[in-house]
Amino acid sequence: MRDHHNAKGQPLGCHECSEGLQDYLDGTLDKQQSLRIFLHLRECPGCQAEHDRLHGLFEMLETMPDHPLPEGFDEAILASVPYDSYRQMEPIRRERVAVFLEEEFLPAWVRSPVTRLTGVGVAAVSVASIMFLDGAGLLFAVAAIGVAPQVVVSLQGMGRRLSLNQRRAEG
Amino acid sequence: MFDRHQDLKTIQRCKRGEEPAFAEILGRYKGAIYNLCYRMTRNGEDARDLAQEVFIKVFSLLDRFDESYAFSSWLFRIATNHCIDHLRRNRLRFLSLEGGVGKDGQEYELQFPGTEPGPDTVLQRKEAMERLEEVIADLPPHYRVIIMLRHDQQLSYDEIAEVLQMPLGTVKARIHRARNLLIQMLKSRSYDI
The missing domain is CATH 1.10.10.10 (Winged helix-like DNA-binding domain superfamily/Winged helix DNA-binding domain)
Structure with a gap:
């Protein structure tokens, strides 16, 4: 057991070496840390022996022989695969992907449920207020602005559905 | 260790219902999954059953596989969870x-x-x-x-x-x-x- 000093003069004790051995063998240490352990191992037979034991264990773990597969292993699995279901789903999946990949031109804040609900709420209050307050033109304008996000999102959805139906009809 | 890109291409073929693609995936991973199950259970019959169940589950749930992750990670996750559940169910003593x-x-x-x-x-x-x-x-x-x-x-x-x-x-x-x-x-x- 001894301390090793690296190029920077920092001592590496046996305890620190022992703590870092797994990472050293895993290759997850940086160059400086690896070098410190490497130099310590060269000078310390005790830590070198610990390194060799751990290295031997790693080697054995990584070369454990494979257990042979039992006969008929594949058949039961391949017989259970729902091939037809995948084939039937394929056109639907392709449509979903096509719709998903369509360019989104509405900004996220317009599509947000919070914006749409708030807008509809404001519009409802404005329409109700027309009965009690003057300035119907202004209130109608506020109501129109309020429902606008919900209207454009609905129109976009309808457009996509129409486009999807058209693609289906074209086969 | 496993080729993520090659797996993805094969999985996309599986999703189209191409039978040879399932056999390809099985051939690529059956040894690894069977050995994992064997070493988790140390019992050949249990390992066979567990490994087969893992593949049957995976092949029936391919639509749920998120292609932004590695297929091997998804497969090993299902296999490890399945083995651990099996050990829990059987209350193996250590x-x-x-x-x-x-x-x-x-x-x-x-x-x-x-x-x-x-x-x-x-x-x-x-x-x-x-x-x-x-x-x-x-x-x-x-x-x-x-x-x-x-x-x-x-x-x-x-x-x-x-x-x-x-x-x-x-x-x-x-x-x-x-x-x-x-x-x-x-x-x-x-x-x-």
């Missing part, structure tokens, strides 16, 4: 660290093969491997699985983190603890390491 003898009641020495091949090297190595497998089988399942993923399947820390859905630091700490426990168990059974 030998205590004080149990210092092998299953035949005799003490062994675990001899690592030297660099110089000798006449008994092959036999010694085989016996040492058997003892090592015996000790691995007695590790708690969450340590056993991480040792298998790291050393048997040779997955990187990042891949293991993806399989087990754990932070990288937790994976690293668990692997260290698993190895330390393995060494402790080997020593407690007088297997010379």
